[in-house]
Amino acid sequence: xxxxxxxxxxxxxxxxxxxxxxxxxxxxxxxxxxxxxxxxxxxxxxxxxxxxxxxxxxxxxxxxxxxxxxxxxxxxxxxxxxxxxxxxxxxxxxxxxxxxxxxxxxxxxxxxxxxxxxxxxxxxxxxxxxxxxxxxxxxxxxxxxxxxxxxxxxxxxxxxxxxxxxxxxxxxxxxxxxxxxxxxxxxxxxxxxxxxxxxxxxxxxxxxxxxxxxxxxxxxxxxxxxxxxxxxxxxxxxxxxxxxxxxxxxxxxxx
Numbered sequence: 001x002x003x004x005x006x007x008x009x010x011x012x013x014x015x016x017x018x019x020x021x022x023x024x025x026x027x028x029x030x031x032x033x034x035x036x037x038x039x040x041x042x043x044x045x046x047x048x049x050x051x052x053x054x055x056x057x058x059x060x061x062x063x064x065x066x067x068x069x070x071x072x073x074x075x076x077x078x079x080x081x082x083x084x085x086x087x088x089x090x091x092x093x094x095x096x097x098x099x100x101x102x103x104x105x106x107x108x109x110x111x112x113x114x115x116x117x118x119x120x121x122x123x124x125x126x127x128x129x130x131x132x133x134x135x136x137x138x139x140x141x142x143x144x145x146x147x148x149x150x151x152x153x154x155x156x157x158x159x160x161x162x163x164x165x166x167x168x169x170x171x172x173x174x175x176x177x178x179x180x181x182x183x184x185x186x187x188x189x190x191x192x193x194x195x196x197x198x199x200x201x202x203x204x205x206x207x208x209x210x211x212x213x214x215x216x217x218x219x220x221x222x223x224x225x226x227x228x229x230x231x232x233x234x235x236x237x238x239x240x241x242x243x244x245x246x247x248x249x250x251x252x253x254x255x
Contacts, residue, residue, distance in 0.1 A: 001038060002062070002130040003105045009035035009176055009212070012233065012245065017041075019231050019247055021208045023172035027157060029150040030176050031055060038134070042141055043172075049146040049153040054101040056147035059138070061098050063145075066135040070128060072099055078107055078124070083115055102127060150177070150194075154201040173202060173209040180216050192218055199226060199248075208251050214243040223248045 001010055009016065013036050026043035028036065031050040050056055061069045072095050076082075086104060091097040106127055109116055146153050154173070177198060178190035199222055202209045213219045215232070223230055231253050233245040 001033060001035065002058070002102070002127060002134055003033035010039050011035075013039035015233055016210075016212065016245075016247060019249070019253060020174070020210065021172055021251055023208070024170040025172070027154075027171065027173040028175070029153050029173070030178075031059075031145075032176065034059075034134075036174060036176060038137070042137075044142065046141045046143040047146070047157065048143055049148055049150070051147065051149055053147060054097065056145055057094055058098045058101055059134075059145055061094055062131055062135045063138050063143070065095070066131060068095055069098060070131050072096075073102060073124070073128060073131065076103065078103070078115070080115060083108065087113070150175075151197055151201055154198075154205065157205070171207045173205065173207060175202070175209065175211040177211070177213075179214050180218060195219060195222060199223070199228075203250065209249065211248040213246055213248060215246050219246075219248065229253060 010033075016036070017040050020040070023043055025045045025047070026037075026040075027047045029049045031037065031048045032052075032055065034048075037046070037048065048059075076099050082103065086100045091100050104113075107116060108114060148156075175198060177194070180190065180192065180195060195218070198211065202211070203226055220230060229249045229252060231247040231249060233247055235242050235244055
């Protein structure tokens with residue numbers, strides 16, 4: 001992993017994956033830190049998307065300008081002056097934009113946003129190694145990235161050079177959107193209308209899909225209205241309390 005983010009699926013990825021169907025093409029509209037992607041068995045083809053421009057920019061650089069990013073990250077100082085500057089200023093140049101994102105994501109605490117008290121050298125070394133390893137993994141996975149609203153991304157997805165629709169026997173869409181009623185990193189938040197649109201887009205695609213959520217009454221109601229299946233994964237701690245993680249699917253529980 002190259003990012004520390006709230007809602008990262010890396011700790012529970014294996015448990016959720018037990019319920020994934022077989023697939024050759026993996027599609028993820030809410031990539032985030034890649035907690036699921038980097039912890040699941042590798043699919044032959046991978047279509048990845050995130051509306052967050054920082055996420056898209058970082059992974060584009062990891063894939064296409066790895067050496068430049070590694071050198072700049074190695075040279076980057078870690079001190080409070082830089083933190084204060086980047087808290088109040090954004091970057092537009094791709095390398096500097098990625099450095100700011102990595103700095104704020106990995107070198108600060110989730111609760112206060114202050115510099116973490118120790119472990120900088122170790123964190124920096126781990127992150128440097130991750131850049132190279134992740135770059136290789138993405139290329140081996142035939143991964144392609146998009147930077148679009150999930151509605152645009154899902155509705156435009158086609159297979160075989162955009163000539164034929166997706167095939168339901170080899171394609172799987174996994175969605176890990178910002179959960180309703182929780183803090184999130186999505187650019188404009190996630191609303192009930194967004195959730196409705198997400199389910200409608202997925203149902204219309206007529207391929208296997210799964211959506212991660214908490215046991216929110218609204219989400220459960222939307223799933224039941226569409227005849228979808230609800231798989232209970234288990235309890236999970238968020239910032240304020242414990243909630244039950246669920247997986248909403250349009251296929252029967254493979255277990």
